Amino acid sequence: MTHKIIVAGCGGMSNTWLDYAIQRENAEIVGLVDIFEESAKAMAAKKGLNVPTFTDLGAALAATGANLVFDVTIPASHKTIAITAMQAGCNVFGEKPMAESFADAKEIVEVSQATGKRYSVMQNRRYNKQIRSYRDMVGSGSIGTIGSIHADFFLGAHFGGFRDAMDNPLIIDMAIHTFDQARFITGADPVSVYCHEFNPPGSWYAGNASAICIYEMSDGSVFTYRGSWCADGLNTSWESDWRVTGSKGGARWDGATMPYGEIVNPEKAEGFIREMLRIEGQEVYDGQEGHWGCLDEMFAALEAGRPAETDCLDNIKSVAMVFGAVESARTGQKVML
Structure with a gap:
């Protein structure tokens, strides 16, 4: 299985997520998304990635054929990113917290269940x-x-x-x-x-x-x-x-x-x-340990066809x-x- 990854959000935490994906043999970064496209371009240059950059996740998904989204945006954006990605047929790995409100978190869980796509949360x-x-x-x-x-x-x-x-x-x-x-x-x-x-x-x-x-x-x-x-x-x-x-x-x-x-x-x-x-x-x-240990579990679960330890179905209880x-x-x- 090859994981074609879009990274949404190019702030500080994206460094860790990108470094992990770059070293993973069956993963490929296919695009970067940020509301400030210059931030995405700067991150691509910093990591030596020759990939397209976008300001809109929907456009990035349509253009790249990604099957996995890393959501490293601020909490207020998590619901939109997660639902957009899952409804487009992608699994999602996201930073905590799952959402900015409990109602939004429950909606994410409902979309995960309806689409059959996994949404796993970083609880490093x-x-x-x-x-x-x-x-x-x-x-x-x-x-x-x-x-x-x-x-x-x-x-x-x-x-x-x-x-x-x-x-x-x-x-x-x-x-x-x-x-x-x-x-x-x-x-x-x-x-x-x-x-x-x-x-x-x-x-x-x-x-x-x-x-x-x-x-x-x-x-x-x-x-x-x-x-x-x-x-x-x-x-x-x-x-x-x-x-x-x-x-x-x-x-x-x-x-x-x-x-x-x-x-x-x-x-x-x-x-x-x-x-x-x-x-x-x-x-x-x-x-x-830390982020890389959690990402190991997320990928292992996805490849085994099971919920990750920090899947949204469980993480909703922490939320x-x-x-x-x-x-x-x-x-x-x-x-x-």
Whole structure:
């Protein structure tokens, strides 16, 4: 199978996607699309690509015979790009979040189901050896039944550009990663959310760049999220700082090093503060990490005729966590998902 790829959007993230496609043996870039055609031309020159450039995706699809679209545009464009591509007979791999609203995301899923075309979402933070090890530790039963999962995310990210002007920059553009990670680590899906969103003193964002969220999950556990994108100093990793509590112990992951845990020593199970035994995460994942690992999975799924791990049919549940949190913050009420 040869993948003939149109890349829509020629901003910073397109570098990663293009580099991956260029090195893939059964992939061919057949065109670049950007509302500013000079940006597309500049990217083609930068990557040494002798391909046509366009300002309209429909025209690019008609002219090139592409069968796959990389959507690396801003969130506001995702719905139009995805639906245009799928209705033209193309599969789509897109940057997160799936769409700018939950209604748009649901429409994308409906079009994917109606056309039989796949729409897979970049959730690159599922793809590193540490989170795979952490998921295995939590899922092994070593710490018992999961009671709660907690994630802290604190970074001072001075992007400039569209994020600085968004109403909900943290929740919509970044927290989708952490919410999706929580589902990945526990294997549970969201049931409800209560969110308090705010913009702290010193913030350089127009919209709310900090939030605290409480989710009830389908396995009966509770997931809490504390995050800020305007926290200068004492930063966590981009992967967040995690703690899972279970009926027999707990597991920690700082987002940067291998996870570890502590479980009750079965030989000394009594006492006010019980004696614990340390357990270490095992390094078993040998795939590529980050964006390239997620793209490997997207292509492998497409070639096998199955949904990718981050197919829109699954990712819509992570998207629901995002827009449920936004709705809860807006109304001050718990929102059922």
